[in-house]
Structures are given as C-alpha cells and as structure tokens.
Amino acid sequence: MNDTVTLEINVIDSFEEFSHCFTGECRVAILPILYEISQVLTDSADLTASIPVILNTMQNHLKMQRGIITLYDRHVDTIFIHDSFGLTEEEKTRGIYALGEGVTGKVVEKGKAIVAKRLIDNSDFLNRTGSSYKKRHTKTAFFSVPIMRGQKVLGTIGAERVYMNPQLLRQDVQLLAMIASMLAPAAELYLVENIEKVRLENENSRLKNTLKKRFxxxxxxxxxxxxxxxxxxxxxxxxxxxxxxxxxxxxxxxxxxxxxxxxxxxxxxxxxxxxxxxxxxxxxxxxxxxxxxxxxxxxxxxxxxxxxxxxxxxxxxxxxxxxxxxxxxxxxxxxxxxxxxxxxxxxxxxxxxxxxxxxxxxxxxxxxxxxxxxxxxxxxxxxxxxxxxPLRDRGSDVITLADYFVKFFAQENNKDIKRISTPALNMLMSYKWPGNVRELENVIERAVILADDDAIHSYDLPPSLQTEKETKAADTPSGITLESRIQAIETKMIVEALKNNNGHMGEAAKELGLTRRMLSVRMERYGISYKSFRTHNNDTHKKENIG
Missing domain, CATH: 3.40.50.300 (P-loop containing nucleotide triphosphate hydrolases)
Structure with a gap:
C-alpha cells in the first residue's frame, strides 16, 4: 500500500485554521514562535541562527519524533541533511539523496510537498539513514515540504510523527510550508556563501591556471x-x-x-x-x-x-x-x-x-x-x-600579426581567406602605425569584411594606408633615399619568400637565388626571424595573444 499524497500548499489560507483548537492540539500557540523565527531571519538572514529555533519548534511544540532540514547542491544534483533532531551524527551523514530519489528527492525534483500517511508501507521511503526503522509505530506519518525561492528549490523540511487526526497533519504540513518560505532567503544565501563559494573558488583557480599558460x-x-x-x-x-x-x-x-x-x-x-x-x-x-x-x-x-x-x-x-x-x-x-x-x-x-x-x-x-x-x-x-x-619599430612582426588577425577574423566571419597579397603586404610594411597593434587589428578586420576572394588585396585596405604609400612614392627628395628604398624592397622580398615557404630558410633562399648563409646575414640585418613565418596552430583568441 502506498498512500503518498503530493500537495499544493497555500500557506496564506492556513492562518484561519490555526485559530481553532478542534484538532486536540492548539496551533495558535505557534504564532509567537513564527514571529520569533521571522525576527531572527530579519536581523541576520543567518541560516545557522534560525535553524535551532525551527528544530526546537518541531520537536517541543509540534511533538515530532524526527525532523530534518536538507539543502540541495544543484551543481552536482545532491541533496544532503544540513541539520536534524532524532538522528545520530552517523545517521545524518548517511542522508544523501539524488534528485528524484526517495520522498526527499521527489520533493526537490517537483517542488511540491509530499505526505506519506503510513511511512512504514511507503515504497518511496528508502531508510537511507538507517534510523531505527523496525521500531517505528505502524501509524507513523512522514511529510516533506520544499524550501523554495521563486521557482528554485533550495532544500526541504521533513517531519515524522504519529497523527491520530488527519486535520492536525494537514495543519502541520501547512505550518512547515510557511516556515520553509520564511527560511528560503537565508538558505539561498548560505548556499552561495558556503557550498557555491567553494565551487566558485575552485573554478576561479582552474581559470587562473589556464590564464597563466595563455599569458x-x-x-x-x-x-x-x-x-x-x-x-x-x-x-x-x-x-x-x-x-x-x-x-x-x-x-x-x-x-x-x-x-x-x-x-x-x-x-x-x-x-x-x-x-x-x-x-x-x-x-x-x-x-x-x-x-x-x-x-x-x-x-x-x-x-x-x-x-x-x-x-x-x-x-x-x-x-x-x-x-x-x-x-x-x-x-x-x-x-x-x-x-x-x-x-x-x-x-x-x-x-x-x-x-x-x-x-x-x-x-x-x-x-x-x-x-x-x-x-x-x-x-x-x-x-x-x-x-x-611601437609597431613601426618591430619589423616583420607587422606581417606576423597581420596574418594572425586575418586567420581570426576570417574564421569569425566565415570566410576562406588564406593570404595577404604582396602589394597589400608592401602597404602594411610601409605604414607608420600611429595606433600600433590596435590600429592594425582594426585595419585587418575591415579588410577581411571587404575581401571578395581568398586574399587581402591593397584595395581592401583603408585609404589612410594607400595615401601614405602614394605620398612616399612622390616624395623622393626629403622622404625616402635610394638606399632606404633598396632596403625596403629587399626586406619585402625576403618576407614574401619566407611566407611562401612557411619559414623554411633553405627553400626561401632558393626562391631568392641566394645561399642560406647570405639570406641569414640579410635577415639578421633587418631583424627578421624565420620563426615568425611558421604556421601558428594555437592562435585561437584575438585579444590574449597580441604582442
């Protein structure tokens, strides 16, 4: 026989019933205790301060044989006994339930009170704590009400005693539901400050370790x-x-x-x-x-x-x-x-x-x-x-950064862009970059958006870069000397060869018609490193890898 009843509790309607003593046990005397509980919660919002008052009320005023207050750790779907009376410490530690498991687990899962009028015959009763099951009275009832904050279930209040009057049982279910609603804000604060705080600290530590590697x-x-x-x-x-x-x-x-x-x-x-x-x-x-x-x-x-x-x-x-x-x-x-x-x-x-x-x-x-x-x-x-x-003093880093941003923004915009054309590279290397890396990032993002094929072309770059190039070309006497122009052309050819050969110096030297040693001397002269042109497989975050 399973006489479990799931109840929708209206705590407001229960005040009128408490004003009558026709059940044999007058519940009017509970009203000052409810006031005391509300004052404790108002003064401190401390779960540990209010629970002793609640358990004492259940044990001495409501004549319960056992009482438990559970809390729900939603991150691991575990319900555990936070405090109780009528249980030993060992029995209390065994009172751990999964969501939907037993009477307590079902109350948390559904957010509704459950009343088992005859606990000993109830199939949902698991006796997880092992607390003197065989010595229970055959008419012992058990009920559990949810502690809820909005639509979120934070735990339960459960009680066990013998009821000869069904009306008294109904009153006590309503009374504990009222106490549970008063207790909810303190329970939520306790979970955040204690259980969830530990978890957040662990997660924060994990993220810091990740950041340490990333930075x-x-x-x-x-x-x-x-x-x-x-x-x-x-x-x-x-x-x-x-x-x-x-x-x-x-x-x-x-x-x-x-x-x-x-x-x-x-x-x-x-x-x-x-x-x-x-x-x-x-x-x-x-x-x-x-x-x-x-x-x-x-x-x-x-x-x-x-x-x-x-x-x-x-x-x-x-x-x-x-x-x-x-x-x-x-x-x-x-x-x-x-x-x-x-x-x-x-x-x-x-x-x-x-x-x-x-x-x-x-x-x-x-x-x-x-x-x-x-x-x-x-x-x-x-x-x-x-x-x-500044970026203008970092030589080939301009190309390395530009390639990185092309990959990032191409992926972000679902475009298949594989390279930057030589004329566009020349413009990027010639520009002074007053806004440094931040400006380069914005320039490449714009170019990726404008690009129509698998490459970034010079006409995809903003007019400021094009104007700079045209101005330099026309400004020979006071702008660029013959020697500096030769060095610029040589730098760009070396950069292009290294890009074409994924940073392999031997292949790049062949493309340029140089020996490996001659290429190495020129690269050292211009501050170019072959490592900058090796394929980057781990560049997955835009902001955190910009140097």
Whole structure:
C-alpha cells in the first residue's frame, strides 16, 4: 500500500485554521514562535541562527519524533541533511539523496510537498539513514515540504510523527510550508556563501591556471629583436615583487605585458585587478582606488572595497596612471611607501600585500617638470621601467600579426581567406602605425569584411594606408633615399619568400637565388626571424595573444 499524497500548499489560507483548537492540539500557540523565527531571519538572514529555533519548534511544540532540514547542491544534483533532531551524527551523514530519489528527492525534483500517511508501507521511503526503522509505530506519518525561492528549490523540511487526526497533519504540513518560505532567503544565501563559494573558488583557480599558460610571454605574437628584449625583461622582473612602470604609445600592448608579469610571478594565484585611471571621474577616483565607508558621502549606501583592497595578495594594474589628480597621487604615494591606506570616510588603517604595475603613454618626466605629476611618486613608480616598442619599430612582426588577425577574423566571419597579397603586404610594411597593434587589428578586420576572394588585396585596405604609400612614392627628395628604398624592397622580398615557404630558410633562399648563409646575414640585418613565418596552430583568441 502506498498512500503518498503530493500537495499544493497555500500557506496564506492556513492562518484561519490555526485559530481553532478542534484538532486536540492548539496551533495558535505557534504564532509567537513564527514571529520569533521571522525576527531572527530579519536581523541576520543567518541560516545557522534560525535553524535551532525551527528544530526546537518541531520537536517541543509540534511533538515530532524526527525532523530534518536538507539543502540541495544543484551543481552536482545532491541533496544532503544540513541539520536534524532524532538522528545520530552517523545517521545524518548517511542522508544523501539524488534528485528524484526517495520522498526527499521527489520533493526537490517537483517542488511540491509530499505526505506519506503510513511511512512504514511507503515504497518511496528508502531508510537511507538507517534510523531505527523496525521500531517505528505502524501509524507513523512522514511529510516533506520544499524550501523554495521563486521557482528554485533550495532544500526541504521533513517531519515524522504519529497523527491520530488527519486535520492536525494537514495543519502541520501547512505550518512547515510557511516556515520553509520564511527560511528560503537565508538558505539561498548560505548556499552561495558556503557550498557555491567553494565551487566558485575552485573554478576561479582552474581559470587562473589556464590564464597563466595563455599569458606566458612565449605566447605573445612577435619575435623581432625589440620584443625579444621585452621578453627577457618580463622573465627577470616577474620573479620579483618590484614595482613596474610600463611605458609606450597607445595600442602597443601594455596591459598584455602587465598580465604576463602577474601570471608568471609568485603571486599568480592572487587577484589581478585592472584599474583604468583615465576612466575615473576626479571626484570618485579616491573612492574607486581606496574604497569608502558607508555614509562617507551622499550616495555611499554601503561600505565599498576599492581596487587596492580587492588586489590584496595579488597585483594591481594602474593603467593611464598619469591621469590621476595631484590629491590622489599623494594618497597613492603613501600606499607605495607604507602599503597601507584608509577608506574615504574611514579612520582605520588597512594593510595590504600587493604588487603595483603602472602604465602610461604620457611622458611622466615632463609632467614632473610641469608640476602636474609628483616627483617623489614618479621615482617610486619608476623602479623598473619597461618601454614597449611601437609597431613601426618591430619589423616583420607587422606581417606576423597581420596574418594572425586575418586567420581570426576570417574564421569569425566565415570566410576562406588564406593570404595577404604582396602589394597589400608592401602597404602594411610601409605604414607608420600611429595606433600600433590596435590600429592594425582594426585595419585587418575591415579588410577581411571587404575581401571578395581568398586574399587581402591593397584595395581592401583603408585609404589612410594607400595615401601614405602614394605620398612616399612622390616624395623622393626629403622622404625616402635610394638606399632606404633598396632596403625596403629587399626586406619585402625576403618576407614574401619566407611566407611562401612557411619559414623554411633553405627553400626561401632558393626562391631568392641566394645561399642560406647570405639570406641569414640579410635577415639578421633587418631583424627578421624565420620563426615568425611558421604556421601558428594555437592562435585561437584575438585579444590574449597580441604582442
């Protein structure tokens, strides 16, 4: 016999029934306890503080023999007993259910209360805990109600006792359903802060390990001599905790270098916080960097942790540091000197362990002379300066990067583009790239969109590049000398030969009518590396591999 009943519970209608005592046990006395539970939840929203009150109510006021509160870990589809009475610790640890398994699993799966009027005869009862099954009264009933937040089931409240009056059983089901609805916000918060927090931390750790591999300097595109020098600097400074100042024009990849330093440093497992100083309104810059206390100013409705506090144990990257006002520079100087600060509106000093990497495209030395940047702060930041070379000084890296972007955007736009034509390559190599890698990326994306066949042609490139080429051709006296024009042509022919032969120097030398040694000498003269022309099989992400 299976007398299991699935119930839709309307907790609002149950108040009227509690006002009568015709069942033999008056439930009116429960109302002050409901108020007490609501006060505990209102004051702290703490699941651990409210559960003892609920279990005590079930045991001493509702005369339950056993009571359990379960929580549902939806990521692994597991329901476990969080707290109970009438069970030993060993029995409680055995109370683990899959979704849809047993009475408890079905309540979580369906989001509806289930009442088993005779537990001993119920086929859904698994006795997973092994709690004195044979000693149960033949008339013992068991019911379970879902703890729900919106449409999401967070767990259950289950109760077991003997009921001689069916009306009393119905009242208790409604009463626990009401308590479950009150408990739901605290249960959700508990799951987020405890169970899901651990899982999120594990996932964050996994992602950081992935990022660490992805941001290794060896994965930065480009093998020109200037970039090889940068790789050496990254390798040396990453192992230290020294403050780094990254200098260079806009678009050269300063953030990428900062990221590579962090993920190859001893604090790689700590946070990497990016703060764009140019994006802060002057009135909020201090609050964004150092945080504020609740009520510190109009609109400060809660305590806010700033970027420095968030970066504790890791690295903070201060991009465009030259844009900070003098007043914020003063507070930043104190952090660099003492590794301590106070939130806006606060009086308590906050100590941090953080590595600082700053970057700017401005000339800080000139700003010091002009009085717009503090001299003492400049020297504090300038412990280990790194000047990232502009794209125009990186030789054949232009072609390597252009090829990478062609592959990426061709795939993104579902186009079969295999190469860049020689005239287009000439234009790319001749252009000065004032916007550096960022400009090259935009140029190639546009060209891929315009391309009609399997190649990028010169007419697919923007007018700015074409105008540059035409201007140079017409500007012989003060523009390009004969020697520089010969060198440009020789460079382009070598690049084309290496491209055609996938970076194999022997084959490229044959195509050019040179010996391998003669080609090697010319490549060294122009800073060209055969490695730049080998097929890249692992370039799958646009932003993270740009050097």
């Amino acid at each position: 290794k300097p060896s994965n930065i595109i480009g093998s020109s001599k200037p970039m090889q020098d940068i790789y050496q600097l990254i390798h040396k400074v990453a192992a230290t905790k020294a403050t780094v100042l990254i200098l260079g024009e806009s678009g050269v990849g300063k953030e990428l270098v900062a990221t590579a330093i962090h993920y190859n440093s001893p604090s790689a497992d700590g946070p990497f916080i990016k703060a764009n100083c140019a994006a802060f309104p002057e009135s909020l810059a201090e609050s964004e960097l150092f945080g504020h206390e609740k009520g510190a100013f109009t609109g400060a409705v809660a305590t806010h942790k700033g970027f420095f506090e968030q970066a504790d144990g890791g690295t903070i990257f201060l991009d465009e540091v030259g844009e900070l006002s003098l007043s914020v520079q003063t507070k930043l100087l104190r952090v660099l000197q003492e590794r301590t600060f106070q939130r806006v509106g606060g009086s308590k000093p906050i100590n941090i362990d953080v590595r600082i990497i700053a970057a700017t495209n401005r000339n800080l030395a000139e700003m010091v002379e002009e009085g717009t940047f503090r001299e003492d702060l400049y020297y504090r930041l300038n412990v280990f300066p790194m000047m990232i070379p």
